[in-house]
Amino acid sequence: MNVLRPRLLGLLASSIALLAAAPAAYAADGVLEISQACAAGPGCFPGDAPGFPVTISSLAGSHSFALTSDIAVPTNAETAIEISRTNVSIDLRGFEIACRNAIGVPCGGADDSTQFAGGDGIRVTSSSVAYVEVHGGSINSMGDDGLELGAHAWVHDLRTIGNGGVGIGTNDSSEIRDCQIHDNGSHGIYNRTSGRSRAIGNSVIANGGTGLQMILEGLLAVLSYYDENVILNNGGGVAAGAFSGGGNFCGAGGGC
Ligand SMILES: [Ca+2]
Numbered sequence: 001m002n003v004l005r006p007r008l009l010g011l012l013a014s015s016i017a018l019l020a021a022a023p024a025a026y027a028a029d030g031v032l033e034i035s036q037a038c039a040a041g042p043g044c045f046p047g048d049a050p051g052f053p054v055t056i057s058s059l060a061g062s063h064s065f066a067l068t069s070d071i072a073v074p075t076n077a078e079t080a081i082e083i084s085r086t087n088v089s090i091d092l093r094g095f096e097i098a099c100r101n102a103i104g105v106p107c108g109g110a111d112d113s114t115q116f117a118g119g120d121g122i123r124v125t126s127s128s129v130a131y132v133e134v135h136g137g138s139i140n141s142m143g144d145d146g147l148e149l150g151a152h153a154w155v156h157d158l159r160t161i162g163n164g165g166v167g168i169g170t171n172d173s174s175e176i177r178d179c180q181i182h183d184n185g186s187h188g189i190y191n192r193t194s195g196r197s198r199a200i201g202n203s204v205i206a207n208g209g210t211g212l213q214m215i216l217e218g219l220l221a222v223l224s225y226y227d228e229n230v231i232l233n234n235g236g237g238v239a240a241g242a243f244s245g246g247g248n249f250c251g252a253g254g255g256c
Pocket of ligand 1: 039043044048049050051052053054055
């Protein structure tokens with residue numbers, strides 16, 4: 001009998017065990033992929049522990065991320081994706097992030113109105129996590145906010161529908177462009193801190209709070225700018241503290 005064979009088999013077995021224990025890291029062209037299987041399972045890349053949320057940290061090894069399936073969290077207290085590193089891009093690739101119960105029924109609507117506390121679609125771990133880009137899909141029926149990002153966020157070509165809290169939340173110096181923000185429980189667009197932001201070409205309809213809340217803290221608030229938006233049937237229209245470019249269409253639920 002070949003004496004090397006048992007040792008070889010042992011090495012093979014331990015290698016398989018290591019592979020099974022390691023977080024699954026799928027890299028195609030440097031893009032790290034996020035799927036329901038890895039998100040609810042072993043984790044999607046280094047730094048992401050098993051189960052929700054998917055954690056994007058500096059350990060992940062890339063600035064570029066993309067969905068490869070719909071993502072469903074099972075309760076309205078859970079967040080789908082949480083980001084702790086600055087300068088990250090997430091391409092949703094047409095997929096949906098949502099809260100759905102065991103039989104697939106949307107489970108949103110539990111707004112706790114507290115930043116960083118409820119079940120959000122995608123959020124940063126603190127307001128100092130800046131320069132996050134999200135685009136290309138939808139975030140629906142989450143317990144709290146669709147998006148809860150920090151300063152210098154760039155959100156475009158996105159739908160946020162029927163979330164319990166804010167549709168799209170950012171901090172200062174952010175850009176929200178070409179998004180549909182409908183039927184969320186709180187504000188449509190909420191730029192929480194001092195202005196210097198732009199909202200361009202969005203459809204902001206039937207949100208429970210103010211359509212555009214681009215406020216309000218300090219003098220810089222007046223430097224926010226919005227144009228080419230449709231803002232209808234929200235709890236309020238546009239909060240004071242932003243300049244209109246004049247091309248907005250506003251109706252019921254307040255002027256702009
Ligand atoms: Ca995780």
